[in-house]
Amino acid sequence: MSASTPQPDRSVRPADRRVSARIGAIAESATLAVDAKAKALKAAGRPVIGFGAGEPDFPTPDYIVEAAVEACRDPRNHRYTPAGGLPELKEAIAAKTLRDSGYAVDASQVLVTNGGKQAIYEAFAAILDPGDEVIVPAPYWTTYPESIQLTGGVPVEVVTDETTGYKVSVEQLEAARTENTKVVLFVSPSNPTGAVYTRAEAEAIGRWALEHGLWVLTDEIYEHLVYGDAEFVSLPALLPELADKTVVVNGVAKTYAMTGWRVGWVIGPKDVIKAATNLQSHATSNVSNVAQRAALAAVAGDLSAVHEMRTAFDRRRRTIVRMLNEIDGVLCPEPEGAFYVYPSVKALLGKEIRGQRPQTSAELASLILDEVEVAVVPGEAFGTPGYLRLSYALGDADLAEGVGRIQKLLAEAR
Incomplete structure (x- = not known):
């Protein structure tokens, strides 16, 4: 721990x-x-x-860059816009989420952030109180434990290795659970290992979280980068009954080669998204409008x-x-x-x-x-x-x- x-x-x-x-x-x-x-x-x-x-x-694909060029010329984008994101981008993210993962959400459940890192921090900040524990399978991306600790939460590491394909088991998760456990982190495909959980493995973890009333934060930034017979599975789409305690983070960086554009998002229950939006309204306000217009072209376009x-x-x-x-x-x-x-x-x-x-x-x-x-x-x-x-x-x-x-x-x- x-x-x-x-x-x-x-x-x-x-x-x-x-x-x-x-x-x-x-x-x-x-x-x-x-x-x-x-x-x-x-x-x-x-x-x-x-x-x-x-x-x-x-x-970054040309059609996305062109959308940004046009956005620069439009005076609407020279002004403040809603802190939680352009309404049309939030609608497009909701539509893209249904298209790509089968998870139906409303635009009011979406917060547009300055990249995936801000999405992760604000998601944890919205649901953690000091002393709340988050189960973090390791190897983990470097930002997860730092974001948890910044909110006053406690990351509890569960170590995996190459013998299990770097995937954590329900038995390991249960061994790490305490009365202070609030969240389990679920990342598939994984950074840094490239591990992808099967549908059965993901469902087992989701049902374990349901059984114990835990929240799930799932990072889906690599959803489109799976190979061979591997399959991306979105937990709240797989287990709709888990959605009320699931927060999804995602963004355009990896899928559309847009790391420098800094557009991510959080999807979750409306009360959590409202709280995270309030935080963002004081921290950074709206994401750059030009970057948001580029992200709109990305998520609304095809995947060729x-x-x-x-x-x-x-x-x-x-x-x-x-x-x-x-x-x-x-x-x-x-x-x-x-x-x-x-x-x-x-x-x-x-x-x-x-x-x-x-x-x-x-x-x-x-x-x-x-x-x-x-x-x-x-x-x-x-x-x-x-x-x-x-x-x-x-x-x-x-x-x-x-x-x-x-x-x-x-x-x-x-």
Whole structure:
């Protein structure tokens, strides 16, 4: 279980504390830090290849960009608009949710946010009180526990590994449940592992949450990125009786290659959405109108551009899994969704590589960056040391070159 929000040192005068304990306890985003370091090295002329950020390498589709250009010219978009989102975008998100996941919601159940991270924070802020526990399967995306702790909640980690495909069981969830448990986090497809729960597995978790009166926060940002026989399943569509205690977060970033546009959303019961909207009205007010108009074109349009990107991701997925599994000491399960691999490198720790003996995956990631100029994210960032996360949302040539460098380096392990 993670520690609760730290308390300030009462022996120090408030005026002398420069940074609050609550904000001072926030860890930097490890994925963004790795990506920033890789980009800084590239800007300095180094041939760095970055597998750190979960960001499609494709440009945003032209029809979405054109919608933004037109929006810039329209004076309506030069003014404040409703804090909870453009009414027409909320309607379009509701329609898209029914189309893509079979979950019928009203526009009044939608809040448009500044990206998925704000959606996650505001969702937790709306339903958690200090001391409320959230069950967080690990490996987890770095932002989840930080958002929970910012609200005063307590993340309770349930660790999974490659032997179960990085999927948590109902038995594990039940073992972690206490009288303070309020929410279970459900993410499928998963960042960082690419794990996808089957319909039966998802239903079992949903029925367990129902049985114990728990809330579910489900992150559906990778809904369209599933491969092979894997299937995306939306919990409130699968179990309508769960909808009254389910909050869905989503956005345009991954599906439409719009990471920089910063448009996400929260879907949930009307009272929760009203509370989260009130919070946003004081925190940021409305999302940029131009970005909202672009998001409207995205969610109201067809999915042909999405299908093209998924085909490329699928090809890269198979390539990176094959190349990583060719390395002695690396075990890389094949992900079924998203655009990440999460190989175990436990067998390499402690071995000598170019005069060094990395004892942790963080030290190994640092060695890889220093020696062959390839940026990867260590498992420590996701709550499970002994692993690396690599995003395959980069060009085919860079992917092959980057993994090839890792292969040559780790072949020296003794």
